[in-house]
Amino acid sequence: MEYVRARGEAASRDIRLLPKAHLHLHFTGSMRPTTMLELADKYGVHLPEALTSGEPPKLRATDERGWFRFQRLYDIARSCLRTPEDIQRLVREAAQEDVRDGSGWLEIQVDPTSYAPLLGGLIPALEIILDAVDAASRETGLGMRVVVAANRMKHPLDARTLARLAVRYADRGVVGFGLSNDERRGMARDFDRAFAIAREGGLLAAPHGGELSGPSSVRACLDDLHAARIGHGVRAAEDPLLLRRLAERGVTCEVCPASNVALGVYEKPEDVPLRRLFDAxxxxxxxxxxxxxxxxxxxxxxxxxxxxxxFTDAELAELARQSVRGSAAPSDIQAKLLAGVDDWLAA
Known part of the structure; x- marks a missing residue:
């Protein structure tokens, strides 16, 4: 069912003017398609038609073959990023896009091991990324920080190395530690030590869960990794007790409606359980x-x-507030953004 807004109800407020925080954006995935095409041409990278057609590729990641195709496209796009200048461009343009969409705070997620081979190693790669984030933040006025994410397809010892590195750079802009890739592979509990290292170092725990797998994946993030935020988390809607637990603990779910539909988690936009989560x-x-x-x-x-x-404009404003409160933004930036939400609603 598609909702129709009653005549006279305020629906003219521009969503782009609504202050909000962006907490779920992957590094390579933030790239502009035009930038990918330019870099591919520069480096002689052959792009499949799925990345050059001008339309989002048709994906369905609810089976392993579909996820493999998604990951392959992502890896090809990432191969277009080869120099510090490419990294700087990607981050600058991601910040510009976020500012255009009304974001006042962005936490961009990255696994620096993916870029290390071409950027001189793991530590230089992270430093290049953090320098680019700092420069883009100053240039655009957007508050920006980094969530370092481990890959659950790799060995848990690799995750511990990343967690220690992330803690080491907490004073340079790393605010969180995540766990990404196919949640159907690798048990959350295998990464518990890595997340303990991150939490003990003052980082926010934000693993992926509850997208390709069901409520048990969300529970594992809570029980084994002590997550403060859940990347996606929409499948929690299938378990009323789990919804209550998330609500009582104030654990923020980073819900990505368009990608849920694109990856086949839900058939249509109206099937994404935003309303169920919100009402709970x-x-x-x-x-x-x-x-x-x-x-x-x-x-x-x-x-x-x-x-x-x-969702009414008042409810959209509340979603924006929740994004701000769930962020790692300093209290003064949160207060400014929350005041801006009130101003938007009062307009």
């Missing part, structure tokens, strides 16, 4: 995930909630 009191932060592959950025996620799920 589960905090949410809408995110774009990988705009390069899914074709929409941050503001479009709010438009989806408005158009397909009947």
């Amino acid at each position: 009191g589960v905090p949410m932060a809408l995110g774009a995930d990988d705009p390069l592959l899914f074709g929409s950025r941050l503001a479009a996620q709010y438009e989806l909630a408005r158009k397909h799920q009947g």
Whole structure:
């Protein structure tokens, strides 16, 4: 069912002017398609038609073959990033896109091991990324920080190395530690020590869960990794007790509606359980995930909630507040953004 707004109800507020925080954006996936095409041409990277057609590729990752195809496209796109200048361009453009969409705070997620071979090693790669984030933040005025993410397809010892590195750079802009890739592979508990290292070092725990796998994946993130935020988490909607637990603990779910549909987790935008999570009191932060592959950025996620799920402007404003409160932004930036949300609603 698609909701129709009653005549006279305020629906003219521009979503792009709504201050919000963006907590679920992957590094390579944030790249502009035009930038990918330019870099591919520069380095002689052959791009498959799925990345050159001008339309988001047709993906369905609910089976292993579909996830493999998604990951292959992502890896090809990442191979276009080869120099510090490429990294700087990607981060600058991601910040520009977020500012255009009304974001006042961005936590971009990255596994620096993916870029280390071409950037001089793991430590130089992370330093290049953090320098680029700092420069883009100063240039655009957008608050930006980094969530370092381990790959659950790799050995848990690799995750511990990344966690120690992330803690080491907490004073340079790393605010969180994540766990990404196919959640159907690798048990969350195998990474418990890595997350303990990150938490003890003052980092926010934000693993992926509850997207390709069901509620048990979310529970594992809570029980084994002591997550403060869950990347996705939408499948928690299938378990009322789990919803209550997330709401009572105030664990923010980084929900990415467009990617949920693109990857086949849900058939249609109206099937994404935004309303169920919202009504249960589960905090949410809408995110774009990988705009390069899914074709929409941050503001479009709010438009989806408005158009397909009947969220009023007051409810969209509350979603924006939840994104800010779930962020690692300093209290003064949070206060400024929350005041801006009130101003947007009062307009």
